[in-house]
Amino acid sequence: MPNDELLLRTSSHRNVADSSATITAGHAIVRALEKHGIPRVFVVPGESYLEILDGLRDSTIETVVCRHEGGAAYMAEAEGKLGELPGVVMVTRGPGAANAHVGIHTAWQDSTPVVLFVGLIPLNHRGREAFQEFDIRAWFESGAKRVLVLDSAERAAEVVAEAIFAASSGRPGPVIVGVPEDVLRQSIDRTEHPPIPRALGGMSGTDASILQSALSQSSKPLFVTGGNDWDTSTARDLTEWLERHGIAAAAEWRTEGVVGFDSPSYVGPIGYGRPRPTHDLLDETDLLIFVGTLPGDVLTNGFLARQDMYKTNFLVSIDPSLRGRSGAVSHQIMAKPSAFVRDLKSLSVEPRAQWREWTEKMRAQQVAFSEPPRPAYGDMCASMDNVMAALIPKLDPDAMVTFGAGEHTNWAHRYFPTRAFPSMLSSGNGSMGYSIPAAVAASLHYPGRQVVTIAGDGEFMMNGFELATAIQYGVAPLVIVMDNQEYGTIRTHQERHHPGRIAGTQLINPDFAALAVACGGYGARIETEDEVRPAVEQALCETKNGRFALLHLVVEQRRQAY
Template sequence: MTHVGEAIVKTLEAHGVKRAFLVPGESFLAVLDGLHDSPVDAIVCRHEGGASFAAEAHGKATGEAGVCMVTRGPGAANAKIGLYTAWQDETPMVLFVGLVPTADRYRESFQEFDVNAWFGDIAKGVYVVDAPERASRIVAAAFHLATSGRRGPVVVGLPEDIIAEEFTGTISGPHTRAAGAVSPSDLEAVASALRGAERPLIFEGGQGWTQDAADAWQRFAEEHQIPVLNDMRSSDKINFDSPANAGWLGTARNEKTAELLERADVLIQVGAKLWDKPTDNFELRQGMDCRNLVISVDPDQIANSGAITHHVLADPATFAKALDSLDLGGKPDTSEWFAEARRIHEDFSAIPPADARFPDLPEGAVDMYAVMEAIVDKLDARALCTYGAGNHCFWPQRFFPTRAFPSMLATRLGAMGYSVASAMAAKLADPERTVVAFTGDGELMMNGQELITAVRYETPMLVVVVDNEQYGTIRANQEKTYPGRVEGTQLVNPDFVMWAQSMGAWAEKIERNDEVAAAVSRAFEQVEAGQVALLHVIVDQDHATPEGSAEA
């Protein structure tokens, strides 16, 4: 007999799923049984938050829906953070949640909850497998919804009794996804706007990208001398070294980069939205006279600061195939504008020389500029970084060279605890990539236990812990609002080296500047030898972010 749990796993196989990140529970034992003889790898995590973050990161890294499996009640509650991240970051993901048996519903049963009420407003859809014969069709529908249009998470509820019953249906394969289309009128609208623009600007972000699409947009921007701004924590579509790369908007940005957004006479939004972070809480680029052309498969476009002049309902990869059809004959000379935008980014993203860094850095504190310089020196062209939330994020956002797609997995949501789990997922998705996770001392203690999961599944990566013994971002805002009244933001930390070593990772602490180069070299040697490595970097509380990075 084939039970429903086995049929669900076979549906995952039909959809090309290679791994599922999970924390086991008695509510979905039938699915675990189905995984026993399946080529789908069960990646057993230590917390549902870590499992859901890893699944979300897989969606970002591959463009395909990441899969997470958790049990009812507490398991579902813990997994909510990864689902919410997938919702705000528009990442394809399918979360399977075990449920109480159908006969036990609405009776205040053990760990009972309303799956629709819990997830309905942060998921694209919530399905419940209520009929054994429909199980595979429901799973296929969930994957289709997660990866179509505005990508995002979908929840599939699995009643404990139903998934143990005999499956009498057929296995459903993937549905064809619509990626939008580009009409002649769309092409003319974009071309006409660019032909009349003296200060054109492209703003990239969102999902629906491929390496080919990123390459095509980069060639187009370079050929026609149109600067490209990146959305916050999305700086991996245009090569770090491209003359078209003009930096990013949002937290840690340059003030001059934000001015480019204001000065542009035509803005082409490619997958990106003018949400509150890139627009400084909707203060930038607002008003009816802004010429903003949007290329996105999301028809709603709720996140916007100003008017939308024209909306092309297509994802970035679809429009990329039509770029050669754009007739920009007679376009104004934008070379000065193009060069100015590039200079701003080059100046901002260059690590300053030793004599120009933190002139008042106290004795005994490590210069994070030196740490970044040593790390960047060891990276290959396909290196990838991950990070979650906190002041430590400023360093990779500003200085990590993103030269391949994807090469920056981070959360726009601003959720702490993302860095380690996402790095593990990235390494599993592409074992040949060099993966560096940046985390703070506050963030590391949220789902950092997935370090042992990374060790178990042999995902060699480097974890850089920027330790300033505080919740630094909140402290910075606290000092702005209530100067000199620091409360509730200071931390006492464990010995992170011993902690990491207890999980089987190689680890070393950096407490002085003269230790940086050798320690970073040793860490990369360990990673190359197949080890998970961790560097514990002690930094001063008042020198935890690079100078000139805006908090906006």
């Protein structure tokens, strides 16, 4: 087709789509996302959903163009953890959907609201092994709350409303929306579908009475917060209530910050690599109250802790299925965290001296454990301890941290001061490659807020080039890459199960600092302890001036044993 004829047809089509009476289904999807207040979408473009991209061009929604569908999905997942609305990601069919799947699995296991739009082949091409054809339901139904396919253009706004509702209601999670490219181009009447309200649940009078009675009989009550269904005011209100009553609170693995790092009620995180002070908390407490999450395998050491059937366990969850839990359930309160805390504030409970005594004991152990290490100097090999010693005193009060999976995350769990909710973003399912995309999403969601990323060398290489996205959208996280030239967590497992037989875990890495400079940021390579402090100070200066900074920390590798 001659270019001028193609241009004429496209122009004519847009005139119809943008007329006062009609709109294309693709543009209707964009309008519906606007109606629901979606601030941004993360995309890797594809020809299968050009009509949505065209609608985004003149939209109030920010379009964040990413470098890989996995990175885009992680950004949307992080966005879903940060606000009350789902994160939204858009990819093309086949390979694009496959690449995005890692973020969907993360959202499923982390209970994060995400909506993934996937461009699909035209309707009349189905079942003929068309270019990039795949079965969207077969691929996603086992790991998503819903899989919707827009087969009727007239339902575009309705499907968007349904997807956002499904992702956010009940136990949050990912929803997949398939959008065939020919359906997106169809013109429809301009219609709107209002947002669907979510049921928040709450404590009934019976719930309140049972909880009040359990508290009155308890000497060591423990709240455990977790999940990704919190907001700033709910976190603040729960913290104030716990402090007023002298009750202890622990955090689910990789969800620290609901009860602040400095709160006298905060006694530490529970999960893989948990500090010794919280190792036995689940069995020591005589009243366990999980809020927003459940005692799953990570928190209970493989479903082994808290197995005594006579223990008192309250689970505050809007999900009636309680999937993934361990141990006995004494009572379930069907409520999202915001509704539970709203009702908890009016609960008449007389504080007991035993509560505060036990909380103060556990709190003292947590404070000692999380005390930043002392600075070290000299020409010995650089260390993460020294980086944290240099970094922590210079952090803003509301600094955030992001990280993926690997042994490098232990320093964030132990030392990073999660003072203002939300302040920690990570992948609870242990998915690598999350750190940089999450940092980009956090920096976009909270402009001007200090964001620190801690990544391992293997983890960084999976989505590290999303730093180009950071430059493109003007965000400036501080990135620390701990380079030990190996997949350290797996090496540790090998040493445990196959001592002296190291295989498949060793790496040869590029110069990460040079990669940062190539992407347009600041990069510094650190090899000795003497180099740590000046590099950290310069990196923080760079980020405050609006440019991302990367510190390539070369640490000592354990000797190979073949």
